Amino acid sequence: MPRNPEITSVLVLGAGPIQIGQACEFDYSGTQALKALREEGVRTILLNSNPASIMTDPERADATYLEPLTLAVLEKVIERERPAALLPTVGGQTALNLAMEAHRAGILERHGVRLIGAQPEAIARGEDREQFKALMDELGLDTCRGGFAHSMEEARELVRQTGFPAILRPSFTLGGSGGGIAYNVEEFEAIAQKGLDLSPIRQVLVEESILGWKEFELEVVRDLDDNVEIICGIENLDPMGIHTGDSITVAPILTLTDPEYQRMREAAKAVIRGVGVETGGSNIQFALDPETGRIIVIEMNPRVSRSSALASKATGFPIAWVATKLALGYRLWELPNVITGRTKAAFEPVLDYVVVKVPRFTFEKFPETEPVLGIQMKSVGETMAIGRGFQEALQKALRSLEEGHQGLAGGLEGKLDLSRLKEHLLTPGPQRVFWIYQALKAGHTVDELHRLTRITPWFLQEMEEIVVLEGRLRGFPLHRLPGELLEKAKRAGFTDAQIAAFCGAKEGEVAGRLKTFGLARAVKRIDTCSGEFQAETPYLYQTWEQFSEAPPTDRPKALVLGSGPNRIGQGVEFDCCCVQAVEAIRAKGVEAILLNCNPETVSTDFDISDRLYFEPLAFEDVKAVVDREAAGGKLLGVFTQFGGQTPLKLAGRLQAAGVPLLGTDHKAIMDAEDRKLFGGVLEKLAIPAAPWGTAVSAPQALEVASRLGYPVMVRPSFVLGGRAMAIVFDDAGLERYMREASLVSEDRPVLIDRYLENAQELDVDLVCDGERAVVAGVMAHIEEAGVHSGDSYAVFPPLGVEEGILEQVKAMSRALAFELGVRGLLNLQWALKDGVPYCLEANPRASRTVPFISKATGVNWAGVAARIGLGESLAAQGVEDGKPLAVAVKGVVFPFAKFPGVDPVLGPEMRSTGEVMGLGATFGEAYAKALQAAGMTLPLSGTVFLSVNDLDKPMLPELVKRLASLGFGLCATEGTAKALEAAGYRVRRIHKVNEGRPHAVDLLKNGEIQWVINTPKGKNAFSDEDSIRRQALRLKIPCVTNMSAALAACEAVETLRGEVAVRKLQEL
Amino acid sequence: MLAHLILKDGTCFNGFAPLGRGGGGEVVFTTAMAGYQEILTDPSFAGQMVVMTFPEQGVYGVHADLDEAAKPWAAGLICRRLTLQPDHARSLGDLAGWLKRHRIPVIAEVDTRALTHHLRDFGAQPGLVWTEADGSLAAGKAAAAQLPDMSGQALAALVSCRDRYEIPLPGAKFRVAVLDGGIKASILKQLTAAGYHLEVFPWDAPASELTAKRFHGLFLSNGPGDPGALPGMRKEVEAAIGRLPIFGICLGHQLLGQAFGGSTFKLKFGHRGANQPVLDLATRRVQITAQNHGFAVDEASLPPEVEVTHRHLSDNTVEGLAHRTLPIFSLQHHPEASPGPHDARGAFARFGRMMEAFHA
Ligand SMILES: Nc1ncnc2c1ncn2[C@@H]1O[C@H](COP(=O)(O)OP(=O)(O)O)[C@@H](O)[C@H]1O
Ligand SMILES: Nc1ncnc2c1ncn2[C@@H]1O[C@H](COP(=O)(O)OP(=O)(O)O)[C@@H](O)[C@H]1O
Ligand SMILES: [Mg+2]
């Protein structure tokens, strides 16, 4: 059956901002879906609020709506575009939920829009745990014993059946928050009670615990003829009890016999048929009891997921692309296997390599929460590695994390306190594999470790083999290291640096030793079929083998380095820049080679670049690719400016090794990154900067601070995303910081800046070719300086900033670009205080805001920079300073809900995971949309609770005037209330939490407060403040922690009261 | 010890022979990712050294319930990594030890992907394992050049049972004669599970016995070697046609093809794996199947009364046959799987329905 001709236009729902559990894998699946649709001549309409995504590039769809993913907006878009169908399965949970809302609201029916991919009934059966359990019983499939409780009585009844430990999961809470494992009655009572409170429908799932069982995932695809195939089986190294998203996982499934696997495969077929997912990909999770072989169905996701992105990269089978074609009516056997080109998509991929995925965490940014892994996902990103064995893949994946480990060995050597070994093995944390490695080194047996961790012994044995290898390597000086052992080490994934360290030599010397034995890396191809058929697709990885394939071409070529695993501070926006750069390079007839290790991304889709190397962004691996590619054709050089800080860190060594850099060279990078050098540059250009100093000791710090005057901004050197940055208000605070500041030393001093209070922060992105410097855009932050640029809302054009000052900032920015010698992108942050612009920092690379500004100006700035790198001047490209297509506001989303107990106040340490964009005719409209898109629903009426610090009191009257004119009621605590009454306003006084009841939190709980405006009183703020903010967060009551934001919000409320229009990028 | 795998055409691959010297046979690859024990004990692999394209082998050890025959029949195992410490709750021991006990040569640490490419491009061919102890590389290549090809090899006699035996099933509705050309245990299991009382005959049993009155149907098994080299079996099958319902798998399917007057030919490198897509031409449904064959039935050579019911989606070769008027059908792939997906298992019931109708 060819495709359904009635489907002439399709509305695709994106996933919105990056959140924990929903990252750039949905940019990948959405981009593939759009591609698959357009190939069929289908008119494509996209709704997604995330500007940092490739899919929202205007040329990817016929109509692109960068608008909030809300029901109202969806209906407006449908009314304007009249799509024949809606595809809800490539935009994660967000898209699925919105589609279901629209279905229930009758919107789809009313406008004659059909859902394709999955029908509402099927989605409900798959998503609603209660229906799903019932269905499994019908199918005779095993699920965890337990059930749903709507009261403590029911809960207690259920736990009597399940026993302890018991798994509790409240229904429909933010990111599954509030769930947990109860080991005893006490914990049970607590979690159950909290769960019932948290669940909007007062429902908690109480389940038998199967902690320690093996966990598996199958990626399943089905077509309209009910042809079902398993694209990939994934085995979790971490057992049940650790969320698959937080587990180290392996593909294919390694430790099951064929009969065991086939039973799971048959179950998967039954599930997808039973749920009735018509077409496309689904993800089904299983648990298996290693003792009895009993198989339990955990859950299914009737849509493509993070795991299906992983499966696509692991196998080469483009699940989202195929799923979309199937949704159009094609059958699997009618679709080509695009990797081989000569076979069909109807088959099951087979691997002749092992894939390992390792999650990346950022607990350090949320010190209030324990770095412990459980049934709720906490990781913000992941890396994937490919090897011709598990050991090699594991070490490559760990190396790809960029957390300073070369691999498993030497990971946290000496950094772990072995006296706490047992507890770290028992309670899984982000670094458990390294603890395991140290434990094995310390002589603990595989059996012991298995008992403590429940990790399948085979994996532990493989790690033990790595330990043994390390031991053998240590037995030789490099010049006597036997070739057979050296080859073994390389095949096990050891780096030259590790081997050198073990054999007491320098890293550089290992290469020589390898030559002596004629040992070299080989390149192999991912082909979906283990070599059974010839595949031309250059989707490649490096390993240690006798023969290589896919020889380099004889074309001119350029290598683009990707951005590695997602993390807070470096996410999808950099992948977006990499992809745009790659496409610009290809358009110039130069072969674009991309290297990256993040399986979620668009950049690692095999047909984005001319050649894709799925490799760690580590010097040795990158250099090997460079050498190989340089062996054929002409390697023009390497781009290090698109992948964020990751490639930038490699630039120095690459250049030193004689590898030409395209674009900004290493000296310029150093001048900008090194605080002292940069200070010099600023002085030379007479550009104002906040007075600053450095200190390696508390006394020194106090001395510097007294010179600069409080408050001061302190941070360790060499950090990213404002890591461990803080504003300190007095000596006591500074002493505390110096005490807590980790690893301060002569060469890693603490940087201390005068904190520019109530300063307006500006972000500038520009491109420079040496001749000219063109300003892509200047963005004005809503929150004042002190809130990390990545965490603050920002508006373009920079409304409210005087023309004169703006010109001055642009001029100085250009001057800096020339002085530094930037070739390509440069990002600057400025703080305006009393009309004077101070330069905060310069990043000679793509920035978080480049995709945003590209969409706001209609210019692909990463592409411009790439062409500069290839020698095409700005004049030749004919680009001018960016002009706004509309008022654009960047909004941000935070993962606070996932980290219970965290104070959601903003500061210089970046903590947001993703961004959204609001476009409007006025600031109010754009800001309102940005807030909506970020999930912040402002109240249009009701009572506002005000509590602001003294610094902010001066701004209070203006704010209150706005609020009052909008008809909001006011309530405040003592201090603020006084100030308000003084200004002649009627205020309801309420107690602070420690002043007796009813206090602020009581009112919040009673729904007497609809909006919290609370500006914190600095680090040593009263404890009740953050308890108020945390309550607001829990109760989903909007909480603004910043005056300028509060003022802006008033404007937003005004707009929201009126009619809000939607626009597509293509019409701006 | 360090070793080489030398192919008949002189191509040479480095490796390591953990169990020592020896090993030779037709080198074929299978892309099945699990199931090494079933594969090595499958009589259809007699005389063949099997390349496992998946690099990690032996992970879950060897199991009591995974043998397809009383002993491994493959002539050797060629792989990338061989786990020496297996891990599985029900494992009896490690693969290497098991192979050693059964004197099955192994060569590991081989670039199996490059080897697979070579077999794909230049065809499956004989090869041998060569160590220093065996002499110079040149000598090895000379020896390899002398190896006999699989075409023309009749191996049924080697792997078939010597004497007739029964697998009784009290109360069974049908009694089936099974012609054993090297049958897999799991085929017998599936036939029994389908509810048939089985009598298994050696490969050279005459049609007169196979079609005795007491039988409701005849099953023709899988087996190794070149179907073209078994004229005797072909003749008996031909004689059985029309007397009772017949169901053939793999070699059995090829013999039927010949008995119908068709011919078989050697595929360049065969179909071996657990992910082989087969299209059922009647239902237009796809089955993911387990396959293991180096020869195929030549469609053009088939008479009009025989129809092609299944096709391989990758190369359109014949995967299933049925007689238009007589109750006879056969499959090139392996519905019993083991190892592999169970999508095609319905075939055993189909045989039952056929006997049902015939004897109604
Ligand atoms: N009954 C259970 N016992 C132990 N661990 C469980 C149980 N149910 C779920 N888990 C763990 O919690 C994780 C998340 O559960 P899941 O149902 O997949 O929720 P999500 O929708 O967040 O993926 C699973 O990956 C598994 O490791
Ligand atoms: N001297 C200062 N005064 C006020 N705010 C500052 C000062 N220095 C930095 N900040 C704030 O801290 C944030 C992070 O500082 P920045 O130098 O940009 O670090 P990063 O490299 O993490 O972006 C900035 O976005 C700004 O809001
Ligand atoms: Mg899950």
Ligand SMILES: [Mg+2]
């Ligand atoms: Mg910054």
